[in-house]
Amino acid sequence: MRFLFIVACLTLPAAVAAQPWCWNLDTFEVTVVDSDVKIAHHSDLINCCPDPITFDVQVGDVTIFVEEQWESPCDCDCCYDLAVVLEEVPAGWWILRYRWFDIESGGWTDRTFEVEVPDLGQGYVPVVGEIADSGCLEATAVPEEPAPARSWSALKIRFR
Numbered sequence: 001m002r003f004l005f006i007v008a009c010l011t012l013p014a015a016v017a018a019q020p021w022c023w024n025l026d027t028f029e030v031t032v033v034d035s036d037v038k039i040a041h042h043s044d045l046i047n048c049c050p051d052p053i054t055f056d057v058q059v060g061d062v063t064i065f066v067e068e069q070w071e072s073p074c075d076c077d078c079c080y081d082l083a084v085v086l087e088e089v090p091a092g093w094w095i096l097r098y099r100w101f102d103i104e105s106g107g108w109t110d111r112t113f114e115v116e117v118p119d120l121g122q123g124y125v126p127v128v129g130e131i132a133d134s135g136c137l138e139a140t141a142v143p144e145e146p147a148p149a150r151s152w153s154a155l156k157i158r159f160r
Contacts (some may be wrong), residue, residue, distance in 0.1 A: 025042075029112070035118065045077055092116070
């Protein structure tokens with residue numbers, strides 16, 4: 001009987017450790033400045049050495065598809081703040097579909113945003129401009145109270 005209790009105690013911390021402090025806290029900011037669209041993905045749980053982080057961009061009739069991509073050469077995860085600037089986005093109303101591999105759910109996840117880009121004489125194809133990442137964030141780098149989200153995940157996090 002003691003053996004089972006010891007095993008249960010040893011497995012509990014491992015289960016808690018598997019829940020990183022940024023678990024399910026993905027938030028986004030999308031801003032338009034002139035003909036550029038900046039996308040910031042905060043609290044993105046990805047591989048701890050994701051070299052390189054790239055963004056694949058494809059343009060449809062009314063949709064711009066952006067897919068976050070990274071390699072996973074290490075056996076660890078870390079929380080990052082990522083940002084990418086799409087330069088010279090064609091004028092008009094766009095549905096921006098951002099896609100990333102969500103470690104928490106174990107599959108690909110999409111977020112959709114609507115943006116309006118003014119006509120400044122830009123071309124027909126956006127270009128991936130500046131890419132930035134925060135490096136591996138520490139738990140103190142994220143606010144203690146996450147911004148309210150429109151999902152059950154935020155509610156579940158508050159009552160854990």
